[in-house]
Amino acid sequence: MKTRRHYPECPLACCPNGVVQGSVLQGMVRTPVKRVSGAGQSQPVASFLTVNSVIRRRASFSGRSRSGSVRASAASRRCRCGSHRNLGGEHLPALAFPQDHHLGRSQVQLSISDSEVDPVCGVEVDPVATIESIEHEGVTCLGARWGPARAPGEASSRTNARADHQRKCRPIGYSASLQCGYTDSMSEAMAQISRRGTITLPAEVRKRLGLEEGDVLTVRLSGRSIVLTPAVLTPIELYSDERIAEFEQGARLTEHELAAAQRAWGSTRRRSR
Amino acid sequence: MSGPLIVFLDANIILSAALGGPAFELLLRLANEGGVRLVTGYSCVVEASRNVQRKRPDRQQAFGGILTSLSIEQDEADEHAEWATQLVHPDDVHVLGAARRVGAQVLITGDLTQFGHLMKRGDLGLRVRTLGAFLLEGPSRP
Numbered sequence: 584m585k586t587r588r589h590y591p592e593c594p595l596a597c598c599p600n601g602v603v604q605g606s607v608l609q610g611m612v613r614t615p616v617k618r619v620s621g622a623g624q625s626q627p628v629a630s631f632l633t634v635n636s637v638i639r640r641r642a643s644f645s646g647r648s649r650s651g652s653v654r655a656s657a658a659s660r661r662c663r664c665g666s667h668r669n670l671g672g673e674h675l676p677a678l679a680f681p682q683d684h685h686l687g688r689s690q691v692q693l694s695i696s697d698s699e700v701d702p703v704c705g706v707e708v709d710p711v712a713t714i715e716s717i718e719h720e721g722v723t724c725l726g727a728r729w730g731p732a733r734a735p736g737e738a739s740s741r742t743n744a745r746a747d748h749q750r751k752c753r754p755i756g757y758s759a760s761l762q763c764g765y766t767d768s769m770s771e772a773m774a775q776i777s778r779r780g781t782i783t784l785p786a787e788v789r790k791r792l793g794l795e796e797g798d799v800l801t802v803r804l805s806g807r808s809i810v811l812t813p814a815v816l817t818p819i820e821l822y823s824d825e826r827i828a829e830f831e832q833g834a835r836l837t838e839h840e841l842a843a844a845q846r847a848w849g850s851t852r853r854r855s856r
Numbered sequence: 857m858s859g860p861l862i863v864f865l866d867a868n869i870i871l872s873a874a875l876g877g878p879a880f881e882l883l884l885r886l887a888n889e890g891g892v893r894l895v896t897g898y899s900c901v902v903e904a905s906r907n908v909q910r911k912r913p914d915r916q917q918a919f920g921g922i923l924t925s926l927s928i929e930q931d932e933a934d935e936h937a938e939w940a941t942q943l944v945h946p947d948d949v950h951v952l953g954a955a956r957r958v959g960a961q962v963l964i965t966g967d968l969t970q971f972g973h974l975m976k977r978g979d980l981g982l983r984v985r986t987l988g989a990f991l992l993e994g995p996s997r998p
Contacts, residue, residue: 596922612912715942717936740922751990758951771899784933810923813933817899817903817931817947818946818947819899819902819903820867820903820905821905821906821910822871822911823908826868827868827871827872827911829966829967829968829969830868830869830872830966830967831872831875831877831966832966832968832986832987833965833966833986833987833988834869834872834877834879834880834966834986834989835877835988835990836878836879836991836992840988841879841882843877843881843992844879844991844992844994845882847890847991847992847993847994847995848882848886848991848994851978
């Protein structure tokens with residue numbers, strides 16, 4: 584017999600902010616995701632993407648909002664906390680992201696596992712939503728997990744049946760964390776060497792570094808890598824005799840002044856010893 | 857007070873030091889005794905080197921000896937250079953920017969034309985001085 588575990592409160596504690604900022608309807612982001620900052624909360628989970636419609640299990644979809652696009656693959660699940668005022672039917676409660684991730688300009692890829700029934704105790708286990716990646720302004724953040732929290736030290740391997748059973752049956756809330764393993768998508772840009780040895784830097788690289796035609800790069804070998812660094816060009820002045828005379832004027836000391844300087848510095852040296 | 861004064865040398869000071877003189881001898885002695893730490897920028901070394909070759913090739917060896925007393929820093933286009941653009945001629949931005957970048961307390965230059973207006977200012981976070989003025993002031997810090 585299947586039983587469903589109920590959670591007394593919204594596991595993400597987002598209800599104080601409880602504003603649906605974006606919704607996924609049939610795979611489309613209808614409204615741009617906005618930033619939320621809760622009154623009186625210094626470190627709130629600040630951005631929410633709420634999926635409030637039936638989503639085909641394991642379906643992949645993509646949509647473009649006014650300010651960005653969201654791609655996701657997800658399964659459906661039922662609300663358990665009951666505290667979302669504007670959610671009905673099958674839905675996914677809010678997926679939360681740290682403050683510095685603005686989904687409105689991000690690419691989000693997530694997957695949500697299906698509900699499972701534990702073969703040992705018959706408890707229906709809640710699905711786990713995993714954010715596969717968030718790409719925000721060219722930076723990809725990987726590895727967010729949203730779902731039943733895992734106790735410290737608990738085995739994650741599905742092959743460990745005992746640990747898996749314990750995880751599934753544990754009456755726990757949700758965890759939502761972004762493990763900030765950033766990868767710069769620019770690092771994978773490709774450039775091909777021509778017959779003459781020239782390469783073309785990808786436009787996005789040039790744009791991000793503000794490189795323009797005529798700019799000079801220094802080329803340095805670092806192991807098997809080639810490091811290109813925008814060079815700083817500085818003019819070299821070839822001094823005239825008048826200029827050299829000007830320079831020497833500032834360094835000219837009379838014997839009396841030189842003795843005074845030696846005393847000033849000499850006393851300091853004695854003190855430092 | 858901790859550690860030696862960090863003193864940044866403009867290219868013209870390195871050239872003048874290669875030419876010699878009692879004030880420069882005192883400065884180098886202070887560096888050897890640990891009273892000051894002399895720093896300069898890569899482009900300052902290049903500029904000084906070119907002018908030594910061109911004007912006084914006979915002082916090449918002295919020039920090489922002076923370099924052994926200097927820490928040489930790379931030039932960079934960063935926020936320090938950006939800050940310096942508001943204060944000096946574009947051709948000298950790399951000097952002031954590098955001095956600030958390395959945390960120099962004093963920038964010594966003989967270029968009164970381009971840096972003279974900064975020598976009376978006390979709000980820069982570093983003193984801009986001629987070598988003579990620096991030596992006479994002693995090791996006071998801003």
